[in-house]
Amino acid sequence: MSALKIPGHDAPAPGEVALDEIRAVMGDCLRCELGQTRTNIVFGVGNPHARVMFIGEGPGRNEDLQGEPFVGAAGHKLDELLSVAGLTRDEVYIANVVKCRPPGNRNPKPGEIEACSPFLREQVRSVWPDMIVTLGNFASQWLLKTERGVTKLRGALYQVGHFVVCPTFHPAACIYHADWLPLLREDLAMAGAWLRVNPEASDEGVKDGS
């Protein structure tokens, strides 16, 4: 995967590149076929210096129309889940693995994920959170660089370089698997507990996910 070239930054340090500089490089992106059918690029939203970043899969219909991740029903669900971790939306940063809506909400294809990855990587580097909560298979596998499914990964925290990663179910998946919702809540409660006992980033008490 090639590194994203950001004008004016040769080898940017964490937090050096502002999110709007990354968005500017993305431009009116047509790097994959999702660009042909989207209404808006859904880049990401929230606190640019958040301690916690959430990564979803990709925009749905409402997000595509409004240009913002997790709005409407999906947004309300996420807000409710954030509260389980003791978080509010203005404290966190939210992005997706792919930034344009897959038609009909199909799964993103490997080439689409590949095309979008440099932008997500730079967003993570810009925000430089302590913790990243990955919602669902695509985000969890992307960050943990694994093919294991989220049902196997969830329930634990993983240290990936600087970041503590909390892989968990995608809230939308819990519509079809109601028994996953209490597990998703458990994971977010665990994330919240970690944040409370670790005021700064720490390497202790987590699995090595590298």
Ligand code: URA
């Ligand atoms: N589901 C996602 O994964 N991302 C969104 O932005 C909305 C729904």
